[in-house]
Amino acid sequence: MPASIVLGTQWGDEGKGKATDYLADRMDLCVRYQGGNNAGHTVIAEGRELKLNLIPSGILYEHVTSVLADGVVIDPGVLLGEVAELQADGVDCSRLKISGNAHLIMPYHLELEKVTQRFLGENALGTTKRGIGPSYGDKAARIGLRVQDLFDEKIFRQKLDVVLEEKNKILTQVYNRLPLDGDGIVDDYMEYAARLAPHVVDTGKLVHDALRDDKNVLLEGAQGTLLDLDHGTYPFVTSSNPVAGYALASVGIGPKEVDRVIGIAKAYVTRVGAGPFPTEDLGPDGERLGERGAEFGTTTGRKRRCGWYDACIMRYAARLNGLTELILTKLDVLSGFETVKVCVGYQAEGERYDDFPPHQSLFHKAEPIYEELEGWGEEIVDARSIDDLPSAARKYVDRLEQLADVPVRLVSVGPAREQSLPAG
Ligand code: GDP
Ligand code: IMO
Ligand code: MG
Numbered sequence: 001m002p003a004s005i006v007l008g009t010q011w012g013d014e015g016k017g018k019a020t021d022y023l024a025d026r027m028d029l030c031v032r033y034q035g036g037n038n039a040g041h042t043v044i045a046e047g048r049e050l051k052l053n054l055i056p057s058g059i060l061y062e063h064v065t066s067v068l069a070d071g072v073v074i075d076p077g078v079l080l081g082e083v084a085e086l087q088a089d090g091v092d093c094s095r096l097k098i099s100g101n102a103h104l105i106m107p108y109h110l111e112l113e114k115v116t117q118r119f120l121g122e123n124a125l126g127t128t129k130r131g132i133g134p135s136y137g138d139k140a141a142r143i144g145l146r147v148q149d150l151f152d153e154k155i156f157r158q159k160l161d162v163v164l165e166e167k168n169k170i171l172t173q174v175y176n177r178l179p180l181d182g183d184g185i186v187d188d189y190m191e192y193a194a195r196l197a198p199h200v201v202d203t204g205k206l207v208h209d210a211l212r213d214d215k216n217v218l219l220e221g222a223q224g225t226l227l228d229l230d231h232g233t234y235p236f237v238t239s240s241n242p243v244a245g246y247a248l249a250s251v252g253i254g255p256k257e258v259d260r261v262i263g264i265a266k267a268y269v270t271r272v273g274a275g276p277f278p279t280e281d282l283g284p285d286g287e288r289l290g291e292r293g294a295e296f297g298t299t300t301g302r303k304r305r306c307g308w309y310d311a312c313i314m315r316y317a318a319r320l321n322g323l324t325e326l327i328l329t330k331l332d333v334l335s336g337f338e339t340v341k342v343c344v345g346y347q348a349e350g351e352r353y354d355d356f357p358p359h360q361s362l363f364h365k366a367e368p369i370y371e372e373l374e375g376w377g378e379e380i381v382d383a384r385s386i387d388d389l390p391s392a393a394r395k396y397v398d399r400l401e402q403l404a405d406v407p408v409r410l411v412s413v414g415p416a417r418e419q420s421l422p423a424g
Contacts, residue, residue, distance in 0.1 A: 001211060001214040001215060001216060001217075002211070002256075002257055002258055002259035002260070003207075003211060003217040003218070003219055003253070003257055003258050003259075004023070004216075004217070004218050004219070004258070004259070004260035004261070004262060005218075005219045005220075005221070005244045005247045005258055005260070005261045005262065005321075006019060006020055006023060006218060006219070006220050006221065006262045006264065007220075007221035007224075007225065007242055007243070007244060007247075007261070007262070007263060007264065007321060008221060008222075008223060008224030008225060008227075008242060008263075008264050009224060009225050009263040009264060009265045009313070009314055009317035009318075009321070009323070009326075010224045010225070010226055010265060010266060010269050010270070010271075010310075010313060010314075010317070011223075011224050011226045011227055011269070011270065011271040011272070011275075011277070012039075012222075012223045012224040012227055012270075012271075012272065013040075013224075013266070013270055013272065013295075013297070013298070013304060014224060014264040014265055014266045014329060015264055015266060015327075015329030015330060015412060016041060016057075016220070016221070016222070016264050017041025017042050017043045017052060017057050018041075018042070018043060018044070018057075018329065018412060018415060018417075018420075019262070019264045019327045019329065019410070019412070020041070020043075020056065020057040020058065020218065020220050021043045021045055021057040021058075021060060021417065022327075022410070022417060022420050023218055023262070024056075024057060024058035024060070024061050024064055024218060025061060026216055027058055027061075027064055027216045027217065027218045028063065028064065028065065028210060028215035028216050028217065029058075029064065029065050029066075029067060029206075029207060029210050029215060029216070029217045029218065030056040030057065030058025030059075030064050030065075030066050030067065030218045030220055031056065031066075031067040031068075031069050031203070031207060031217065031218065031219050031220060031251055032054065032055075032056045032066075032067070032068050032069065032072055032220050032221075032222065033069045033071050033072065033219050033220065033221060033246065033247045033250040033251055034071045034072060034221060034222060034223075034240040034241055034242060034246055034247075034250055035072065035073070035132070035221075035222035035223050035238060035240050035242070036053075036054060036072060036073040036074060036075060036105060036130060036131075036132050036135070037053040037054050037075055037078045037079075037082075037105075037128075037130050037299070038053075038127070038128040038130045038132045038222070038223070038238060038299060039052075039053055039054070039222035039223060039299065040052075040053055040297060040298025040299035040300075041053075041057055041222075041298065042298050042415065043057050043060060044415045044416045044417070045060055045416070045417050046417075048089065050086070050089065050091070051298055052082070053078065053082055053299060054068065054072070054074065054075075054078065054079050054082055055068075055079075055082055055083070055086065055093070055096060056068075056220050057220070058218065058220075059086065059091060059093060059095075059096065060091060062092065064095070065095045065097060065206075066093075066095060066096050066097070067096075067097045067098075067099075067203050067206065067207065068096070068097070068098045068099060068102055068203070069099050069102070069203055069204075069207075069219075069250045069251045069252075070099045070101035070102055070203070070204070070250050070251070070252060071102070071240065071241075071246060071249065071250025071251075072099070072102045072250070073102065073103045073104070073105050073131075073132060073135040073136060073139075073240075074098070074102050074103070074104055074105060074147060075104070075105035075130065075131060076104065076147075076150070076189065076192035076193075076196060077188070077192060078105075078130075079098075079196070080192060080195055080196070083096065094198075096199050097199055097200075097201045097203055097206060098147060098196060098199045098200050098201070098203070099147065099200075099201075099202075099203040099204070100146065100147045100148035100151075100200050100201075100202070101146055101147070101148065102146065102147045103135055103136070103138070103139045103144040103145070103146050103147075104135070104144070104145045104146060104147060104149070104150070104189075105130065105131040105132070105134075105135045106131070106135070106145060106160075106163075106185065107180055107185055108134075108163075108164065108167040108168075108171070108180055109131030109134035109135045109138070110129070110130070110131040110134075111171060111177065111180065112131075112134045112167065112170065112171065113127060113129055113130075113131055113132075113133060113134050114129060115171070115175040115177060116134075117129065119175070124274065125235060125236055125273060125274055125275070126272070126273030126274045126302075127238075127273065128273075128299050128300050129300075130299075132238060132239050132240075133238075133239040135239075136229075136239035136240055137239065138163070143159075143162070143163045143166075145159050145160065145163070147196070147200060148200070150189060150190070150192065150193035150196065151193055151197065151200075153186070153190055156186065156189065156190075157182075157186055160182055160185060160186065161182060164180065164182050164185070167180070168180060203251070204251065204252035204253075207251050207252070207253060208252070208253060211253065211257055219247040219251060219258070221242040221243075221244075221246075221247065222242060223238045223240075223242045224242055225242060225243055225263075225313075225316070225317040225320055225321060226313055226316075226317075227242060228241050228242050228243050228320075229241055230243075231243055231320050233275045233276050233360065233363060234360065236273065236274055236275025236276070237275075243320050243321055244258075244261045244320075244321040244322060245321075259324075260324050260325065261321050261322050261323050261324050261325075262323070262324070262325050262326070262327060262409070263314075263317055263318065263321060263323040263325070263326050263327070263406065264326075264327050264329060265309075265314060265317075265326055265327070265328055265329070265400075265404075266293075266309075266328075266329050266330050267309060267328055267329065267330050267331045267333065267334055267396075267400075268289050268293070268306065268307065268308055268309050268330070268333065268334065269306070269307050269308065269309060269310050269313075270289075270290075270293070270295050270304040270305060270306050270307075271304065271305045272297050272300070272302050272304050272305070273302075276360075276363050276364045276366070277305055277307060278307075278310065278343065278346060278363070278366040278367065278368045279307035279308040279309070279310045279341075279343045279368045280305050280306070280307040281306060281307045281308060285308075285337070286305075286306040286307055287306075288337075289306040289307070289333060290303065290304065290306045292333045292335075292336075293306070293330055293333040308340070308341040308342065308343060308368070308370065309340075309341075309342050309343065309400065310342075310343040310368070311342055311343060311344050311400065311403035311404065312343060312344070312345060312346060312353070312354070312355060312356055313356060314400070314403065314404045315355060315356070315403070315404060315405070316355065316356035318404055318405065318406050323404075323406045324406070325406060325407050325408070325409040326400075326401070326404060326406050326407065326408045326409065327408075327409060327410040327411075327412065328397060328400065328408050328410070328411050328412065329412040330412065331380065331389075331393060331396075331397070331411055331412065331413050332379065332380050332381045332413040332414055332419075334375065334376075334393075334396070335375075335376060335377065335378060335379050335380055335393075336375070336377060336379075337375040338375050339372045339373060339374060339375050340372070340373050340374075340375050340396060341370040341371070341372050341373075342370065342371050342372075342373060342396075342399065342400065342403070343368040343369065343370055344369055344370070344371045344403065345368075345369040346362075346363075346366035346367060346368060346369060347366070347367045347369060348362045348363075348365045348366045348367065349362065349365060352369070353366065371399075373392070373395065373396055373399060374392045374395070375392060376390040376392040376393045376396075377390075378390050380393060380413045381413055381414045381419060383413050383419075383421060384418070384421065385421055385422075386411060386421050386422070386423045388421075389411075389413075389421070397411055397423065401424075407424045408423050408424055409422070409423060409424055410422055410423060411423050
């Protein structure tokens with residue numbers, strides 16, 4: 001049975017948590033393939049609101065095995081805290097599996113990110129300050145520590161000593177900060193090791209065997225396509241690859257093992273942190289979208305920047321990920337606008353672009369070209385089928401589908417599981 005991939009098509013916070021929870025019902029395995037606790041996913045199910053940072057949303061189902069694959073970065077203290085919180089909420093986390101190849105977020109990653117972002121001043125990216133960039137940086141530089149290193153204290157110590165000597169020089173001599181104490185780090189991380197040990201398995205083989213045994217496997221991305229390190233709005237991106245292609249590399253399976261790539265798109269667009277955002281609306285419409293959509297970050301509590309739906313970035317996301325279907329979320333937030341706008345192209349340096357422009361500087365200057373559609377006054381949170389939607393809302397969904405050239409399979413009209421309308 002081939003696997004499905006679910007991922008964000010915009011700048012994150014598209015409602016992946018809710019969508020994944022909805023899809024997980026029919027899954028045996030849910031595998032998170034990149035990012036770390038920079039992600040924040042909210043799931044409202046069975047009257048409870050749960051916030052997840054690292055653990056896949058499938059954890060809420062007893063029949064699902066949740067997996068953190070090789071390409072994820074793990075802050076072990078944070079992960080154990082999340083497990084403890086979920087357990088306190090009655091969620092059984094004993095089925096969580098963690099790859100020994102996943103890289104660790106270390107205390108110096110957090111410290112270095114703090115000082116380097118501060119150093120950048122007004123050029124700072126506005127990261128989540130969870131140590132994501134520094135951890136992936138060390139992975140690429142081949143000085144990272146991995147989950148498997150936790151289980152041999154001597155090796156852990158040796159690797160830590162080498163890397164900490166350099167990190168402490170940077171902290172003390174470049175940034176005038178205090179050095180970090182290796183003994184304290186070893187003590188903390190050895191304690192984490194003991195608690196994580198029961199969860200660490202060969203996740204690549206686990207996924208491979210599940211696929212061979214005709215199990216349903218969902219590979220779950222964090223962040224969004226426009227935050228992709230290679231294909232996003234670099235440098236205003238995260239330090240990993242949310243795009244579908246990376247799911248395979250992270251989990252360690254071949255391209256023939258996947259047949260569905262499900263893109264999650266909000267019915268408008270939000271962005272947290274710095275970087276270009278052509279359809280951002282700094283006026284009352286953007287304010288209203290933020291208020292109605294409760295657009296505050298799940299992880300950092302920051303106010304999200306809001307704007308109209310952008311069909312150009314959607315087409316780009318469809319191309320990059322080979323999307324086979326779409327889940328459209330937060331349509332309810334658009335109720336009450338007299339008209340709703342959709343960006344169908346950009347104007348930059350005197351030229352029209354119907355697609356995502358080839359250079360970053362053009363995207364920075366891109367002025368959206370809008371199509372204006374009729375709005376709908378009614379609240380739609382109680383709709384339980386597509387036919388319950390006002391005709392203007394259905395026309396809006398149809399138009400987005402046509403512009404993306406990808407079928408919309410589900411429309412979400414509220415945060416709860418039951419506010420999900422199968423379409424098409
Ligand atoms: P993720 O990072 O993509 O998982 O998204 P977040 O959880 O960070 O942000 C999405 C927010 O919208 C969460 O608070 C969800 O509970 C909420 N949400 C998801 N779908 C809908 C929807 O259809 N309507 C409304 N009003 N809220 C939604
Ligand atoms: P989910 O999974 C929205 C943004 C940060 C910052 C940039 C880099 O909830 O959609 P990082 O800490 O990753 O180095 O920050 O990426 N960012 C997100 N924005 N949702 C997320 O995750 C994000 N994860 C990172 O705001 O602009
Ligand atoms: Mg989020």
